[in-house]
Amino acid sequence: MTVIPVKELSAAKSRLRGAVPGQRHPELVLAMVRDTATAVLSATTVAELIVVTDDPVVAEAVREVGAKVAPDPGAGLNAALRFGADEVAGLSTHRAVLTGDLPALRPADLDAALRAATGRAFVPDAAGTGTVLLAVPPRVPLDPRFGPGSAAAHRASGASPLTGDWLGLRQDVDTAADLETVLGLGAGVRTRSLLRDLGLSQACTSAACAG
Ligand SMILES: Nc1nc2c(ncn2[C@@H]2O[C@H](COP(=O)(O)OP(=O)(O)OP(=O)(O)O)[C@@H](O)[C@H]2O)c(=O)[nH]1
Numbered sequence: 183m184t185v186i187p188v189k190e191l192s193a194a195k196s197r198l199r200g201a202v203p204g205q206r207h208p209e210l211v212l213a214m215v216r217d218t219a220t221a222v223l224s225a226t227t228v229a230e231l232i233v234v235t236d237d238p239v240v241a242e243a244v245r246e247v248g249a250k251v252a253p254d255p256g257a258g259l260n261a262a263l264r265f266g267a268d269e270v271a272g273l274s275t276h277r278a279v280l281t282g283d284l285p286a287l288r289p290a291d292l293d294a295a296l297r298a299a300t301g302r303a304f305v306p307d308a309a310g311t312g313t314v315l316l317a318v319p320p321r322v323p324l325d326p327r328f329g330p331g332s333a334a335a336h337r338a339s340g341a342s343p344l345t346g347d348w349l350g351l352r353q354d355v356d357t358a359a360d361l362e363t364v365l366g367l368g369a370g371v372r373t374r375s376l377l378r379d380l381g382l383s384q385a386c387t388s389a390a391c392a393g
């Protein structure tokens with residue numbers, strides 16, 4: 183079972199503001215969420231995706247790609263993750279939580295990371311300071327420590343770091359520079375299409391971008 187938390191679009195990805203015109207910012211956040219959710223649900227090791235969000239636009243979009251939606255308990259990111267993983271999914275199963283800003287995620291890389299995760303384990307972000315994925319086996323509480331410096335916090339809490347050549351998985355998008363990087367890696371169709379429409383990217387020229 184996998185879980186992705188998503189903030190209200192109007193408040194999300196504040197450090198990314200300015201990468202696209204202000205009124206298109208929520209569309210960019212949503213495009214990245216859709217690409218992330220689509221890649222997660224395409225992984226062979228993933229049976230189900232729960233998106234924890236109170237945003238109705240996000241809820242509708244992720245239901246369209248096959249995710250389930252759970253309400254946000256309203257006590258911040260870690261509370262949302264704990265709720266989705268330990269209460270909605272439940273302790274009896276394997277659970278993995280990912281951030282919703284991984285538009286270059288490759289399903290095969292997620293499969294590889296989840297297969298490598300024995301015990302409570304996490305994947306640091308590309309910078310090495312943050313976390314993009316935390317996984318736990320049955321009966322182990324998630325105990326998430328997301329936020330600034332979360333890689334060190336997860337390590338200190340006893341989780342094992344997973345290091346693989348999973349560039350798209352590790353590349354979260356916090357800033358405009360990260361957006362450039364994911365385009366170079368090959369972002370999902372929604373993100374590429376939006377940036378192409380805005381004239382910000384020549385990266386999407388195939389018919390697939392119309393999707
Ligand atoms: N449901 C839920 N998701 C959250 C919350 N806070 C952050 N997230 C999500 O957690 C993931 C990682 O968070 P960040 O990378 O810090 O994203 P962010 O908070 O939108 O970004 P900044 O405003 O730039 O800090 C993203 O998918 C966010 O949408 C929260 O309180 N509730």
Ligand SMILES: C=C(OP(=O)(O)O)C(=O)O
Nearest residue numbers: 312313328329332354356
């Ligand atoms: C919440 C996190 O994401 P970021 O640091 O990208 O905001 C995290 O890495 O724990």
